[in-house]
Amino acid sequence: MKKAKKTVKRWIGIGVLAFLAVIVAAVIYVWNAVLPSLDGGGYRYVAVNAISSFFKKESNKEVDEFLEKTGGFIRGVCHPNEDYEQIKEANIEWVRFDLTSLPYDKNGELTPGYLSFKARAKGYADQGMKVMCVTQYPQVYIEAGLDPRDPVNKEKIQEYARFIAQDLQGIVAAFQITNEMGIEHFTLPLTLDEAAYYIGIQLEAMQEVKGDIVVGFNLAGFTLYSFCEKMQPYLEYCDYVALDLYLGCFENMFKEIWIYDLILRYIWNYTGKPVMLNEFGYIGYGDIKTEEQKAEILKSYGFDSEEAARADIMTLINNLPEDFKEHMLGLEYHSEEELASKLFDTELASHLYRELQGGYQLNKYRHTIEDQARFFTDTIARLKKLDFLCGAIVYCYSDSDACYICGQSDCPVETGWGLIDLNGNPKPAYYAVQEAFKEEE
Numbered sequence: 001m002k003k004a005k006k007t008v009k010r011w012i013g014i015g016v017l018a019f020l021a022v023i024v025a026a027v028i029y030v031w032n033a034v035l036p037s038l039d040g041g042g043y044r045y046v047a048v049n050a051i052s053s054f055f056k057k058e059s060n061k062e063v064d065e066f067l068e069k070t071g072g073f074i075r076g077v078c079h080p081n082e083d084y085e086q087i088k089e090a091n092i093e094w095v096r097f098d099l100t101s102l103p104y105d106k107n108g109e110l111t112p113g114y115l116s117f118k119a120r121a122k123g124y125a126d127q128g129m130k131v132m133c134v135t136q137y138p139q140v141y142i143e144a145g146l147d148p149r150d151p152v153n154k155e156k157i158q159e160y161a162r163f164i165a166q167d168l169q170g171i172v173a174a175f176q177i178t179n180e181m182g183i184e185h186f187t188l189p190l191t192l193d194e195a196a197y198y199i200g201i202q203l204e205a206m207q208e209v210k211g212d213i214v215v216g217f218n219l220a221g222f223t224l225y226s227f228c229e230k231m232q233p234y235l236e237y238c239d240y241v242a243l244d245l246y247l248g249c250f251e252n253m254f255k256e257i258w259i260y261d262l263i264l265r266y267i268w269n270y271t272g273k274p275v276m277l278n279e280f281g282y283i284g285y286g287d288i289k290t291e292e293q294k295a296e297i298l299k300s301y302g303f304d305s306e307e308a309a310r311a312d313i314m315t316l317i318n319n320l321p322e323d324f325k326e327h328m329l330g331l332e333y334h335s336e337e338e339l340a341s342k343l344f345d346t347e348l349a350s351h352l353y354r355e356l357q358g359g360y361q362l363n364k365y366r367h368t369i370e371d372q373a374r375f376f377t378d379t380i381a382r383l384k385k386l387d388f389l390c391g392a393i394v395y396c397y398s399d400s401d402a403c404y405i406c407g408q409s410d411c412p413v414e415t416g417w418g419l420i421d422l423n424g425n426p427k428p429a430y431y432a433v434q435e436a437f438k439e440e441e
Contacts (some may be wrong), residue, residue: 005272057234058268058387065272066239066390070173073384074391075437076132078279081398083424084127089418090430091437095124096132096278096393098179102144103163121171126330131175132393135164137178138190138198148198149190152434157198158205165206165213175215176278177202180244182223185405188332192227200234207237216240218278219267228270241271245281249413252301257379266373268388275388281395282375284427286356286367286412294353306344313340317346323407324351350413351406367412380436394419394433 067073076094080087087095089101091156097120101113138148146153152289165175179196180186199217206215216238219228228241235241243264247254261436268275295305301319303309309316313336317328328348332337342348350357356367365371376394383392399418401412419430 003243014231016201019439021325026158032288036221054269058323059387060272062239063274063390064386065215069214070130073389074130074132074174074276074393076391076393077419077433078393078396079225080100080124080357080400081424082123086128086169086420086424086426087397088127088129088405090426090434091216091439092394092433094130094132094173094391094393095359096134096176098134099164100134100140100152102136102140102165103160118171119281121168125171130268131171132174132176133164133168133172134179135161135202137186142189148201150193154201158201161202161205162209162431164216165210169211169213170367172213175206175210175213177215180220181220182219182227184220184331185327190331192223196227196230196234199231200237203234203237214239216273216276217277218242219246220244220279224263235271235273238271238273239277240274241267243267244395245277246279246281246395248362248365249281249283249356255363257362257365261382264383264386264389268386274390275386275391276390277376277383279393280379281394281417282362282365282372283367283371283430284372284399284416284418284429286350286416288358289353289355297353310340310344313337313343317343320352321407323403323406326396327405347413348405351403351408351411354408354411356412369427369429373432376429376432377436379396380433398424399424 071093074094075092076096077087077090077092078096080092080095080097095235099114099117101111101117103114104110105236116135121133124131140275141148141157145372148154148157161177164172177199178195181190182192183429189193203215203217206213215232219242224243231238231241245260245263247257247259260277264275264277267273281350285378296302298306298309301309301316302313304384317325317339328339328343331339331342332341342354347357347360350360362375365375380392383389396417396419398420399422400415401422403414404410405414409415418427419433420426
């Protein structure tokens with residue numbers, strides 16, 4: 001009898017082990033054979049790295065050194081105006097904006113665009129604020145005949161990088177090398193590999209001349225994992241790695257603000273570098289259009305239905321406002337069907353219909369000026385608890401009079417982000433940031 005019981009237990013044990021082996025094998029198969037086809041951005045790795053970050057120290061010597069250089073946690077804003085006192089009253093200490101010109105021409109003469117940037121940056125520095133400079137997009141070099149894809153131009157690109165790092169000492173406190181490589185609009189015509197190289201050679205060039213200026217780059221979009229991987233060879237030259245993230249605005253998948261924690265933890269665990277949040281925010285308006293309102297918009301472009309517009313996509317695009325038309329034709333696509341999908345099946349549809357589509361919002365946060373303020377209150381409180389996070393830069397200071405993607409004044413996607421309105425009046429979000437950025441006693 002005892003022998004029979006032992007045999008039964010043994011077979012039960014074997015059965016359990018076999019079941020567990022099948023589960024493990026299934027997980028491995030799904031991970032390696034199924035998920036890659038569904039997850040081109042590598043987000044399964046983001047989740048694993050984020051979870052394992054809870055078993056890693058939340059700070060290190062590099063974080064301490066970074067904070068010492070920057071004077072503590074960076075409290076910043078993108079695209080400021082020149083109302084210095086109003087900015088400082090919001091407890092904002094850093095401003096972030098773009099350098100869009102090469103510093104000097106073929107004759108060695110400083111360019112007007114560079115001199116204008118330098119004078120503007122000095123204005124903030126003289127007021128006691130610190131400046132983060134976003135360096136030139138690849139297109140600036142291409143238009144100047146210095147295509148980063150051609151190795152012969154490496155030396156000249158690095159020469160420019162060394163120059164600005166030396167010439168802007170005492171004026172600029174941080175460099176972000178270009179912006180959002182991996183976002184198609186900014187990256188093309190470079191590939192991700194070429195974009196990583198473009199950033200990397202500039203990071204390397206600045207290494208010996210940057211002094212106390214902190215230097216890094218930013219990640220954005222659904223290429224986050226793959227681009228972070230491609231930047232691995234250049235991390236030794238980085239003082240920080242940054243993230244740009246706009247939950248509830250450009251996608252309809254992630255609904256909770258704790259996703260900020262998750263992705264920031266992934267970057268910390270993957271890179272071991274001080275982490276920055278260089279752009280984050282929440283659109284302050286953008287009601288969903290009715291089907292009738294959308295139909296009227298399509299009719300204004302000469303179509304009776306979305307189906308008809310998809311079938312004749314080039315005519316639709318040629319009828320769009322000029323800025324929107326140029327943006328669409330500048331995208332990478334292999335067929336008219338793919339181009340139609342980009343317009344109607346992605347966040348670009350929000351520009352077409354001048355709305356924030358259904359689902360494009362966080363749970364508990366509508367796109368209103370009141371909930372925009374609550375977003376900053378709640379999000380910044382969470383961010384401050386992450387010891388490896390060295391700064392947060394709000395996007396952006398003022399509402400805009402037109403969308404920079406489609407050029408339309410009534411498109412909420414790129415016009416309603418501000419802490420102040422078009423007349424310079426503080427919105428509820430201004431006071432929320434002011435309180436959230438207050439120095440802790």
